[in-house]
Amino acid sequence: MALNKNPVTGMKDILPREMILRDYLIGLIKTTYESFGYTPIETPVVESLGNLLSKQGGDNEKLIFKVLKRGEKLKLESAKTEDDLADSGLRYDLTVPLVRYFAAHAAELPKPFKALQVGPVFRADRPQRGRFREFYQCDIDILGEGTNAAETDLLLATSTLLGKVGFSGFILHINDRRILKAMAAACCVEEKDYDKAFIILDKMDKIGLDGVLREMQESGFSVLTAEAFRSLFSSLNEAEDKLASLEAILREKAKENPLAKAADEIANLRRIMDSVRAAATVDFEIRFDPTLVRGMNYYTGPIFEIELAGLGSAAGGGGRYDEMVGKFTGQNVPACGISIGFERMITILLENGYELPEARKKRAFLVEKGVTEEEMTMIRKEAAAARMAGEDVLVTAMNKNKKFQKEQLSKEGWTEFKEFFAK
């Protein structure tokens, strides 16, 4: 009765080559974000189910791995529902745990608090190529900063990081939940239907404007609304400066419907874009994207998404969520964050044959069988001295098939060999 060699369904083992890249990237992420004053923190992988199911997680709440109660707390005989069996689960993101953490420790943290998190999250998604049920997220967040200094800092830090990894020419898409609402109001969508409209609008890049309009009508939106969206996006698509165009359109509409007013939010967005462009250290584009929605309904202000060149889907995103801390403490605290697609970046770097910069010199000492203990000690001392001088040195037995052994070690990054023979 042999044991099971495979990882559990949908999760994966990290092989050495990928692991070395992951460690390198995590190091680069931490150094870069820390240079902007973000402080690393960590929360438990397990979180209370009450928090995970508090509607902060959107569809992810359907994908929770729940942890079975233990001992006396588990009353198997009388259990009727899953709630009787579990009161904790594996976190599906780093945002809910961060906000809980901030609520618990605010008194001990600087204000504003700039947090940096890198760690695994878990979602019971249908397993598919390149998508796993355990994967790393990497988030930075600023809690306690209500001005757009937060958005600007998050975007500058993240663009600096992407530049250091070697990406350039990427696009930061930016929008604002409040501008989206004004757009919806301008198109005669009722407030209760905003989210429904946004979910459809979010598909613009996949199904195009015609697809969006068709789906809107299929979902019960009026012809009037669909036509208003068509007219709005026709104008925006023709405009050189989409944000200025939208500003003008909404200014007109707001005369009839005050809910269509978004002048302050548009000015705020423009300031963020200008500030990021002005202080940028790498080559990228920041682009107002009126179709950007972001899945989570906890966003309350600006939202962003990162597009890496030639990549179908987003490689990160985030936004402002000023009302989540209040869910824990009763008192709202302004909050804003961005999450970069760690696994996405790893996949791209591996596919592009990314070479680590400044790798240490790696020498393997191959020792023939029969070398005496005295000689072994000399070899080990030589290795220790080389390590002191900054090299990596592997001391290992010389295999019978030395050629194959060297080939294999070369793949692992051992570029030089020294051989020791028995006398």
Place this chain on the structure above:
Amino acid sequence: MALNKNPVTGMKDILPREMILRDYLIGLIKTTYESFGYTPIETPVVESLGNLLSKQGGDNEKLIFKVLKRGEKLKLESAKTEDDLADSGLRYDLTVPLVRYFAAHAAELPKPFKALQVGPVFRADRPQRGRFREFYQCDIDILGEGTNAAETDLLLATSTLLGKVGFSGFILHINDRRILKAMAAACCVEEKDYDKAFIILDKMDKIGLDGVLREMQESGFSVLTAEAFRSLFSSLNEAEDKLASLEAILREKAKENPLAKAADEIANLRRIMDSVRAAATVDFEIRFDPTLVRGMNYYTGPIFEIELAGLGSAAGGGGRYDEMVGKFTGQNVPACGISIGFERMITILLENGYELPEARKKRAFLVEKGVTEEEMTMIRKEAAAARMAGEDVLVTAMNKNKKFQKEQLSKEGWTEFKEFFAK
């Protein structure tokens, strides 16, 4: 209905000061072990329950957090036992997952394979001070090396690491499971009772020889056995060289009972001790300890434990386990590993007010309210230039209580301040 601010029972949030130390220590661990040729790998946090309950985990198997099955697999109505509810759980150590990993990927890995793992494990222990239900382990293992070159390398690498962290004068206790068996045989313990005897012997440092002998008799061992152990340990305690003394005693005993023979194992242990001493790069002691047992019954040869000066309990340990790979593949592969007490080390370093070496220069730019966007851009550019030059620079709003703000930032490591005022 506010959400829950606290971490789940028995788990903890890592605050910034500790987190910075943890990141530093993990970096030092990885750099050091990698310089000895250990390759970082990672396995999922979730492992199949069949593997976790395969008797490789000793008492830890009672402490597993099980993960609830999902969707159609969870048949709540017909569930009779926990097995019907869960088929996976959170790993309680890194050894079982490593061996599964090796069994799955051996063809892609160098031989011997030197693995390095750092990551969280989970045990539903009774929560108590300094003990948590989620904690990090840090293991190195060599798979595929049957000679004592493995033990020597593990101990040299680990002592080098401890030295780099700043520990000295620590003690590496060493013994061998086969020597323990020979000692038991020499004291007329029947083979089936070996483990029972070892569990009692393991308490020597807590209850002393008299306590051990009393407990042996209470557990049904004969007076003859208890007296034999008393005589054996009296001789060993008086001996200058315990290993030589034991060698002589067992040589005599082996004449009557072949099971008391351990000459080869003793010679092997001596070679390991001599080799480690000869090539050591820091000041520590390696000491044969005939009472060292180690909890896990999967050990098949040499076993070790690390004692840091002034610490009640062990700060790490390990040993040879040549029969675990076979549980997965049907074919045994020699294996040997050592785990250092990561959380233990963090606790000690924090208590001793450990200062990180070579910290980067950390400057905070405090910006008064009312500074224009143009000035902000200049400030952000100045910060970016300083970061390029290797500094950490925090750009943050100047609080009304500037003195308090600076005090708080100082605690977070920001040692210099530059102030920018609105004109």
